[in-house]
Amino acid sequence: MSYSPAGRRGAALAGVALVILAVLYLWLVNVPPYYAANLRTLHDEVQYAIPAINLLAKGRLVMVMNGVEYPPVSPFGFHIILMPFYRIFGTMVGNGIRAVQASSLLALLLTFSIAFLSVGRKRALLATVLLAANPIFIYQSGKIMATTPRLAFFLAALLLLLLAWRSKRRGVLLFLSALLGFLSGFMLLLHLSSIVLIPIILILLIYVLVKKKTGIIIPVSIYILLVSATFLPLLLYQSSAYGSWSTTGYQTWIWSRPFGEDTLPVFSLSPTRYGVAFLDGLSKTGMDPRISRLTGRLLDLIGLGKLYNVSVFIARLSVRLYRVRGCILFMFPGGGR
């Protein structure tokens, strides 16, 4: 493939703009570990950071209270992501923020990649700016929580779907289906509400396979097999930690608790909403008709893309209306616990 000098200069400018944006974004989301060590977000940050440190130091995924060991609330996916960061930066609790910052940067780069593949570099930059300027995305990137890594995984799955759409070889398609299965399974390990994303990804995969006329059964079987294989360790873990393979940490710790002020984190965001926000933003940038159809169908499937913009508008009117925005966002599928 050959590029004209003007094209090369444009690509270089886009690269420089992306680097500047990434640096500006990292500065915006940078929370020093000393401040991140506060772990303020109710039980969430505590039950991610402390079991991850204990897993690294003692080999046990537990929180210790008065000498008694308790399993964490969430599945162990995010703890696994946190471990290498604690290994590299040290076991001070606040260092877990580095994992979140890295995954939010990854989400940004994945957004650029997806948009670059589908609508070109200028609009890709715009899509990246849209995500980078999302105040709630920045808010979530300053918390030791699994929300941002889940977004990165979801965007990675979307990128794989686009690559599958573009690939011409059956072997590559099978490999991408397997990778997609692993990513989807790991999203479940990050948070069980990711289960709403699995059928969406599966439908999109089937859609790609139907359009490419490469056969559905084998790639879909590989996808389902990989999702199950990645998810199986969680069932075994639940069996040992909570007494039954079907009992989750949420059931054990939270669900039987009466609704009160401590259960307000329903207003937190999920990758589904980010995905909708991203796709909604992307669809406005004037897409390649082929990709537009694909994302359009996803938006139709979710059916609430426009609501996101309404909520952003409401929240911009006044900070006091943030809860109203939270209520609106809560209506998204999978948008709460």
Added chain:
Amino acid sequence: MALCILLVFSLSGMFALVRKKFVSGHPFPCRYEMVHAYQGIIDGNAVIISGIDGAYMGHFLADGKDAIWYPVSARVNLARQGKKLLFPVASENIPLIREYLDRKVPVYIDDLREFSYAEDFNKLREAFLFEHVRSVNSYSIYRLSEREVAAQ
């Protein structure tokens, strides 16, 4: 035109965030400083009554400290699994706290979440005297003592 509006919209959001970053900065890590203050105070056997969850407190007080944590309220995070209370709630177990004081075990309490658990704090304030030990930003750590003993 639509792209320009979108770009202005997103850049305005980003500038607002930059401004916020310069103006307000990061909030003071009260919880983190509070548990460090406890680390400095506690020497051996002690009881801590707090609105800070036990997992966070336990993580910092695990090494070389023989401190027991009691939640100030049943609504403290991780104080219960579902409806089952994992630890006695201090405000509902005044005799238990008295027992510790009788055994000369120092009992400390912090007012970090007093606003959230005001009723529970009031029960403890009615039952015990709060003696100021250390300040952490605008919050304090107190040592509990019996009202009757203090009156004598």
